[in-house]
Amino acid sequence: MVQAKDIRQVLxxxxxxxxxxxxxxxxxxxxxxxxxxxxxxxxxxxxxLESKGTEQTTLNIVVGAxxxxxxxDDGKIRAAHIREHLRTLGPSVRPDLGxxxxxxxxxxxxxxxxx
Amino acid sequence: MYRYDEFDHQFVRERTEQFRDQVRRRLSGELNEDEFxxxxxxxxxxxxxHAYMLRVAIxxxxxxxxxxxxxxxxxERYDKGYGHFTTRQNIQxxxxxxxxxxxxxxALAEVEMHAIQTSGNCIRNVTADHWAGVAADEIExxxxxxxxxxxxxxxxxxxxxxxxxxxxxxxxxxADRAAVAFHDIxxxxxxxxxGETGFEVLVGGGMGRTPMLAKTINAFVPxxxxxxxxxxxxxxxxxxxxxxxxxxxxxxxxxxxEGDAAFRRRVEAEFQRIENPTHLVPDKELERILAYFASPxxxxxxxxxxxxxxxxxxxxxxxxxxxxxxAAHKQPGYxxxxxxxxxxxxxxGDATAAEMRAxxxxxxxFSLGEIRVSHAQNLVLPHVRxxxxxxxxxxxxxxxxxxxxxxxxxxxxACPGLDYCTLATARSIPIAQALSRRxxxxxxxxxxxxxxxxxxxxxxxxxxxxxxxxxxxxxxxAGKEYYQVTLGGxxxxxxxxxxxxxxxxxxxxxxxxxxxxxxxxxxxxxSGESFLExxxxxxxxxxxxTVYAAH
Amino acid sequence: xxxIRNGAYVEDGWTRIEGxxxxxxxxxxxxxxxxxxxxxxxxVFDGRLGVHLPNTVDANELAPFVNRLALVAFEFPSFTDGRxxxxxxxxxHQLGFPGEIRATGNPKADxxxxxxxxxxxxxxxxxxxxxxxxxAAIGSVTRVxxxxxxxxxxxxxx
Numbered sequence: 150m151v152q153a154k155d156i157r158q159v160l161x162x163x164x165x166x167x168x169x170x171x172x173x174x175x176x177x178x179x180x181x182x183x184x185x186x187x188x189x190x191x192x193x194x195x196x197x198l199e200s201k202g203t204e205q206t207t208l209n210i211v212v213g214a215x216x217x218x219x220x221x222d223d224g225k226i227r228a229a230h231i232r233e234h235l236r237t238l239g240p241s242v243r244p245d246l247g248x249x250x251x252x253x254x255x256x257x258x259x260x261x262x263x264x
Numbered sequence: 265m266y267r268y269d270e271f272d273h274q275f276v277r278e279r280t281e282q283f284r285d286q287v288r289r290r291l292s293g294e295l296n297e298d299e300f301x302x303x304x305x306x307x308x309x310x311x312x313x314h315a316y317m318l319r320v321a322i323x324x325x326x327x328x329x330x331x332x333x334x335x336x337x338x339x340e341r342y343d344k345g346y347g348h349f350t351t352r353q354n355i356q357x358x359x360x361x362x363x364x365x366x367x368x369x370x371a372l373a374e375v376e377m378h379a380i381q382t383s384g385n386c387i388r389n390v391t392a393d394h395w396a397g398v399a400a401d402e403i404e405x406x407x408x409x410x411x412x413x414x415x416x417x418x419x420x421x422x423x424x425x426x427x428x429x430x431x432x433x434x435x436x437x438x439a440d441r442a443a444v445a446f447h448d449i450x451x452x453x454x455x456x457x458x459g460e461t462g463f464e465v466l467v468g469g470g471m472g473r474t475p476m477l478a479k480t481i482n483a484f485v486p487x488x489x490x491x492x493x494x495x496x497x498x499x500x501x502x503x504x505x506x507x508x509x510x511x512x513x514x515x516x517x518x519x520x521x522e523g524d525a526a527f528r529r530r531v532e533a534e535f536q537r538i539e540n541p542t543h544l545v546p547d548k549e550l551e552r553i554l555a556y557f558a559s560p561x562x563x564x565x566x567x568x569x570x571x572x573x574x575x576x577x578x579x580x581x582x583x584x585x586x587x588x589x590x591a592a593h594k595q596p597g598y599x600x601x602x603x604x605x606x607x608x609x610x611x612x613g614d615a616t617a618a619e620m621r622a623x624x625x626x627x628x629x630f631s632l633g634e635i636r637v638s639h640a641q642n643l644v645l646p647h648v649r650x651x652x653x654x655x656x657x658x659x660x661x662x663x664x665x666x667x668x669x670x671x672x673x674x675x676x677x678a679c680p681g682l683d684y685c686t687l688a689t690a691r692s693i694p695i696a697q698a699l700s701r702r703x704x705x706x707x708x709x710x711x712x713x714x715x716x717x718x719x720x721x722x723x724x725x726x727x728x729x730x731x732x733x734x735x736x737x738x739x740x741x742a743g744k745e746y747y748q749v750t751l752g753g754x755x756x757x758x759x760x761x762x763x764x765x766x767x768x769x770x771x772x773x774x775x776x777x778x779x780x781x782x783x784x785x786x787x788x789x790x791s792g793e794s795f796l797e798x799x800x801x802x803x804x805x806x807x808x809x810t811v812y813a814a815h
Numbered sequence: 816x817x818x819i820r821n822g823a824y825v826e827d828g829w830t831r832i833e834g835x836x837x838x839x840x841x842x843x844x845x846x847x848x849x850x851x852x853x854x855x856x857x858x859v860f861d862g863r864l865g866v867h868l869p870n871t872v873d874a875n876e877l878a879p880f881v882n883r884l885a886l887v888a889f890e891f892p893s894f895t896d897g898r899x900x901x902x903x904x905x906x907x908h909q910l911g912f913p914g915e916i917r918a919t920g921n922p923k924a925d926x927x928x929x930x931x932x933x934x935x936x937x938x939x940x941x942x943x944x945x946x947x948x949x950x951a952a953i954g955s956v957t958r959v960x961x962x963x964x965x966x967x968x969x970x971x972x973x
Contacts, residue, residue, distance in 0.1 A: 163311055163315075167362070209291065209292075212311060213311070229743070231743065231745065236314065242694055242697065246359075269972075278955060278958065285951065385895060415960045420960075421930075422897075422964065424929055425897025425926070425929075426897060502900065503873070503902070507898075539909075544962070
């Protein structure tokens with residue numbers, strides 16, 4: 150039984166102008182990669198992330214910010230639900246497209262932050 | 265084909281600039297997302313799982329080679345090199361950026377295309393028989409009427425904020441290839457006793473979570489009154505359709521709750537109040553539109569082409585393709601060619617920019633530059649001389665587009681599902697791919713014969729699973745994808761809604777389950793009996809038995 | 816509340832009388848639909864009458880009052896609730912109402928052209944908005960397809 154205090158959540162949204170999937174990272178910046186997302190482990194922290202999301206939505210930087218459950222495997226973060234997992238990868242039927250393809254290119258991960 | 269005049273050109277240009285300004289206001293924060301969403305939707309822009317999606321209208325499924333090339337250009341320039349043809353004869357681009365969309369719309373406007381009303385709670389892109397104007401079984405070409413309805417419904421001042429989306433389909437043929445009974449309004453051209461043509465008006469069909477077949481509310485509306493009659497139906501719906509629950513907001517629910525007779529009386533009363541119903545379509549305007557759909561200048565050719573007969577004899581692969589993908593044309597010496605977008609293991613309806621260009625080139629060479637898009641997510645070359653068939657086939661083979669499976673078990677309809685769509689509860693494409701691989705063998709497909717498998721990734725039923733001989737609905741059960749199977753659905757002249765056969769299956773089980781269903785059919789069919797006919801004769805029991813026995 | 820007509824702010828000279836509240840001796844008063852049907856004192860009221868019609872009422876019910884009314888206000892409770900487009904259309908086009916038809920609730924600039932073409936001439940909005948937005952939204956598409964709705968905004972073909 151998962152205790153209420155044992156939550157693992159990250160905040161996600163779509164970038165307003167580009168439409169791509171983003172996660173709230175350290176220092177309030179957005180990142181394309183779920184493993185760079187801030188993980189809330191308490192309700193209070195999750196609420197803080199959510200209010201940051203509301204603020205960023207109001208500032209018209211992202212659209213539709215919401216919290217998603219994640220699991221940690223070997224210290225790596227993965228979205229718990231398949232829908233969210235696909236959002237972190239791209240279409241499962243086109244492994245050559247989306248984040249799953251971009252993440253194979255070392256330059257992309259070093260590129261400019263998505264804000 | 266219809267051609268824009270200066271009026272239409274000006275209209276789409278202005279509409280594009282209007283949307284450019286709306287995007288600007290959104291990005292500057294003048295509009296918030298709640299205000300912007302209905303505006304972007306009415307211009308075909310969704311926000312999907314990975315990115316924005318732009319859905320471009322292909323009114324009644326008719327495209328020119330020039331338009332197809334422009335779609336290819338857009339796919340390359342603003343997307344990731346491909347597009348997805350949908351069950352509503354539209355095309356979707358999956359990766360545009362919001363601030364690129366106005367430029368995409370401007371590029372489309374140059375070739376007389378737009379994305380207006382491909383989404384939102386308005387009258388959506390009007391669909392039609394993809395063989396319209398060329399089918400051998402046609403009473404009359406429905407496309408001039410579809411074009412008239414397109415224009416009439418475009419930015420309609422009264423009917424752009426409806427309770428829910430509204431879909432109209434038109435057919436002019438005996439065989440129903442437009443699935444009219446599954447639309448909010450289905451229009452079927454009919455001839456009356458006096459030999460005049462008019463429309464049978466069906467209302468209240470639809471898929472979604474409450475599938476219903478449309479009911480005929482008027483058996484014959486004279487053609488020149490059809491817009492007035494539509495106006496009457498739309499007004500009753502706009503005023504009385506439910507707005508308290510989006511799942512009960514379609515016109516089918518209004519019709520169901522009010523009863524057919526009461527609904528019909530209201531429509532008729534409203535129709536009587538519309539003054540001068542025929543004045544909605546001035547003769548001059550109708551003639552202008554009709555002229556664009558006049559038959560092209562066909563050559564006088566013999567019905568049989570000796571060279572074709574020889575080629576069919578000599579080449580088995582060509583013969584197979586001809587038997588499956590080529591259909592009868594109204595004009596002697598001509599054929600309708602269906603191009604399958606369902607290669608074995610492929611993504612139903614997807615086409616790369618290179619494939620789009622290849623089809624455009626082949627259309628120019630062999631089909632008077634004209635292409636159609638079918639609701640089965642395939643393409644059609646509507647005007648091919650029989651003597652050109654073999655050359656066309658070689659061209660298709662070269663482009664990788666000669667898959668001979670139209671109407672067969674691997675010609676599967678599938679919505680984008682959870683791989684792309686934010687509404688989806690499960691993936692549909694991987695199921696289509698797995699089934700297509702399982703049944704890939706040509707002999708086996710021929711032995712099975714006509715069989716329509718349709719897959720939706722959620723209850724909204726964009727993959728038309730309710731109308732599949734075998735329907736598959738992807739759902740989410742405690743975070744896992746699972747698939748519910750229905751049997752016996754069909755569009756066409758005798759439409760029916762598929763019935764759930766029992767508990768659902770996991771992603772790995774569902775393909776085996778479908779195979780058992782198909783094998784059961786092969787075991788029990790009588791001579792010449794199709795899957796649907798066999799199902800209608802024996803019912804679900806034998807299928808359930810074999811499917812669940814293994815569990 | 817601010818009122819827009821023909822792309823400009825105009826004075827709202829109408830007094831809204833809620834429920835059964837007493838009527839003034841004269842002037843322009845806007846009353847509820849239920850009162851219009853039942854209040855006998857309206858017959859002797861010496862002033863102009865307007866009515867606020869809920870969007871669940873068939874606009875054809877206004878037929879007996881068309882000559883008595885100078886204003887009909889329809890409600891647009893949300894951006895997506897479009898019932899009053901049809902009500903306005905019926906009142907203006909089928910009943911031939913010549914007076915003012917007003918959109919209340921919170922009509923949006925981007926709906927302005929549609930509203931005008933259904934016969935609405937004034938927009939009651941929540942809070943002041945830049946008129947430029949309204950003018951631009953209404954004037955942005957000058958070609959319209961529905962010839963019988965052509966009143967006021969856009970030109971139709973032929």
